[in-house]
Amino acid sequence: MLVGDERLPADLSGYGGIFHAAECVLACGDGFGYPDGKGAAKLVIDQKTLPLPWSSSVALTVSDIRFLFEQYGDVAYSGEPVTQLQHALQTGALAEEAGADDELVAAAFLHDLGHLLNQQGETPTERAVDDLHQYFALPFLRTVLPDAVLEPIRLHVDAKRCLCAIDDAYIRQLSADSVRSLALQGGVFSRDEADAFLLQAYAQDALRLRKWDDQAKQRDRATRNLSHYLGVVERVMSKGSIVRLSAM
Ligand SMILES: [Fe+2]
Ligand SMILES: [Fe+2]
Numbered sequence: 359m360l361v362g363d364e365r366l367p368a369d370l371s372g373y374g375g376i377f378h379a380a381e382c383v384l385a386c387g388d389g390f391g392y393p394d395g396k397g398a399a400k401l402v403i404d405q406k407t408l409p410l411p412w413s414s415s416v417a418l419t420v421s422d423i424r425f426l427f428e429q430y431g432d433v434a435y436s437g438e439p440v441t442q443l444q445h446a447l448q449t450g451a452l453a454e455e456a457g458a459d460d461e462l463v464a465a466a467f468l469h470d471l472g473h474l475l476n477q478q479g480e481t482p483t484e485r486a487v488d489d490l491h492q493y494f495a496l497p498f499l500r501t502v503l504p505d506a507v508l509e510p511i512r513l514h515v516d517a518k519r520c521l522c523a524i525d526d527a528y529i530r531q532l533s534a535d536s537v538r539s540l541a542l543q544g545g546v547f548s549r550d551e552a553d554a555f556l557l558q559a560y561a562q563d564a565l566r567l568r569k570w571d572d573q574a575k576q577r578d579r580a581t582r583n584l585s586h587y588l589g590v591v592e593r594v595m596s597k598g599s600i601v602r603l604s605a606m
Contacts, residue, residue, distance in 0.1 A: 418498040420592050426474040427584055433473075437535040439577040442473055447581040448574035449567070450590070454582075456566070461506035464594045466567050467587040469511045471495040488542040492516075502595050505560065513564035514571060515543050516555055521568060523552040533575065 418426075431443030440448065450467035458466065472494030492515045496508055518536065521528040523546050532540070540546070547555060555561055 418495070418502070420588050420595065423468070423471065423591065424584065424588055426471065430474045431584075435470075435473075435575065436539075438533060438575040440575050442470065443584065444579075444581075445574050446470060447584065447587060448576060448579055449570050450587045451579075451581040452570035452573055453567070456570070458566070459506075460590050460594050461504065462510060462563055462567065463587070464503070464591045465507045465510040465563070466570055467590065468495065468499070468507070469514050469567060469571060471499075471511075488539065503591075504594070504597075506563070507594060509558075509560035510563040510567045513555075513558065513560060514567050516547075517561070517564040517568035518572075519544060519547045520552045520555045520561075521565060522546040523549060532572065536572065 427443050427446065431446070432441045434440075435442050435445040438445070446467050446469075449469060450463055453463045453466035470491060472491030475498070476491060476494045492512055496512060499508060518532075518540060522532075522540065529537075529546070
């Protein structure tokens with residue numbers, strides 16, 4: 359499935375997460391401090407197709423992203439010894455240390471922004487809740503960031519399912535919460551599912567991001583600050599050319 363495919367596929371499993379996420383945004387009282395989110399969510403549900411010709415008014419700005427981290431970043435990261443903000447900063451730092459380009463550093467930093475938009479409490483997996491966070495931020499970033507950022511975010515959960523299928527050592531190092539969420543997220547891919555995953559554009563970036571994600575749970579690890587990573591996001595946004603898979 360390509361994000362740029364405007365036809366609605368018979369199997370909605372790939373898009374279903376977006377629809378569910380949109381319904382959650384609509385059901386949320388104050389839009390999590392982001393009132394325009396409701397308009398975006400309604401468009402998702404009404405049009406039942408992606409990508410949407412959204413106006414820029416429904417896009418998150420760098421200030422909105424700063425607001426989300428400043429407001430909600432100190433929520434614990436699902437049973438791990440870090441907060442959501444620390445986890446985002448550490449994932450971004452690991453991407454930088456690995457020499458990733460700005461787009462992948464931005465993806466690493468933003469990969470769990472969906473947790474801040476769809477807040478389900480500190481450890482939703484213990485209540486058997488899959489918050490579908492990999493989809494949640496995408497409707498709000500599509501008009502301002504390219505697929506090189508959005509696709510690794512969208513794929514970072516499936517990347518875990520793939521790595522568990524192709525790398526015997528990988529599953530043994532997952533945290534308890536990651537193992538719990540793996541089951542809720544559909545479990546380990548079959549070999550065929552893993553092969554299909556690996557054929558997708560940005561699959562390799564998603565695998566790299568996933569490994570940084572798994573490591574970014576260290577108590578008191580020093581990183582650059584929020585402004586630094588917002589600066590990376592701003593640099594990517596300011597390039598101005600949104601590359602879509604459908605145009606490739
Ligand atoms: Fe995640
Ligand atoms: Fe994460």
